[in-house]
Amino acid sequence: MRIAFFADPLDRFKTYKDSTYAMMREAARRGHAIHAFEQRHLRVSEGRVLADARRIALTGDAHDWYRAEPAEATALADFDAVVMRKDPPFDSEYLYATHLLEHAERQGARVFNRPQALRDYNEKLAILRFADYTTPTLVSSQPADIRAFLAEQRDVILKPLDGMGGMGIFRLKPDDPNLGSILESQTRDGTVTLMAQRYLPEILDGDKRVLVIGGKPVDWCLARIPMAGETRGNLAAGGTGVARPLSARDREIAEALGPTFVRDGLLLVGLDVIGDCLTEVNVTSPTCFQEISAQSGIDVAALFVDALEAAVGAAA
Structure with a gap:
């Protein structure tokens, strides 16, 4: 297959932990042709959606890890698969990219994950679709609503709807002397x-990343355990990743x-699962492939490429 990865600049990849790199490595091992392009390389010309890919x-070298041929303007529909791996933030440029990718689909491109799904599944708000599995949750812009929710729940997490890596997250209690200022500023x-959610003390045992590939869960997850004195388990916020078998609830x-x-x-x-509760649904560029693989022995990238090959074959 010819696989095009829509990604961030390759020179910024940290190959020792990057999930997109793991995907590329496995696809190349199987003999697939690997192409890459960035958001700035995407355009529409004479009605066709093209990328300078x-x-x-x-190369196998951890630092000087790839060799690239000159860019060639290629219709996305000419690839067997386009894998969308652009990291958040989900800003206006990202939104425009999903519209162009959707237009490419109409021309025959096979895009994973689908552009419409990337728009429909806000990574915070998507949990509202699955209320049976979540903790008590409020969505509002009004400080009075958040105060009332806090008075009821007594301990809550407040998060922006467009954040990533734990940015902008606050833990609030009714007696917080900075409550008014936090609500005004946020x-x-x-x-x-x-979004405000009831605080889950199980976070101390880890914020679990459970990967679902082709509709099936990977048998191990990565529990991201907060560092001392920290509420957030995100690896970007200093959390430690520990791979574990899925619990019965995780699998459910x-x-x-x-x-x-x-x-x-x-x-x-x-x-993202804390204790027994679903807290986020990440669809833009889910990670943790390499951490889970290194600690569990499960080749997560191989599971992904298996699913990608099956999906392309089913669509052919």
Whole structure:
């Protein structure tokens, strides 16, 4: 197959932990042709969606890890698969990219994850689809609503709807002396919508990343354990990743949601689970492949490429 990866600049990859690199490495091992392009390389010309894509060869060196051929303007429909691996933030440029990718689909391109699903599944708000598996949750821009929710729950997590890596997350209690200031600044005086969730003390045992590939859960997850004095388990916030077998509840959630993901065109999803509760549904560029593989012996990238090959074959 000819596989095009829509990704961030290759020179920024940290190959020792990057999941997109793991995908590329496995696809190349199987003999697939690997191409890469960035958001700035995408355009529409004479009605066709094109990308200035470079074919790359992997060197096996951890630092100087690829060799690239000159960029060639190629219709996305001419690739066997386009794998969307652009990292958040989900800003206006990302949104425009999903519209162009969707237009490419109409021209025959096969895009994973599907552009419409990337738009429909806000990684915070998507949990509202699966309320049976979540903790008590409020979505509002009004400080008074958040105060009332806090008074009821007594201990909550406040998060922006467009954040990543734990940025902008606050743990609030009713007696917090900075409560008013936090609510004013985070809602921008009632003009920015936030999510508040009841605090789950199980976070101390890890914020679990459960990967769902082709509608099926990977048998091990990565528990991201907060460092001392920290509420957030995100690896970007200093958390430590520990791979563990899925609990019965982890598997229950993943297997219940898997068919919906397949129906909506989500080949790869990263569920965030704290204790027994689903807290986020990550669809833009789910990670933790290499951490899980290194500690569990499961080749997560191989599972992904298996699913990608099957999906392309089914669509042919």
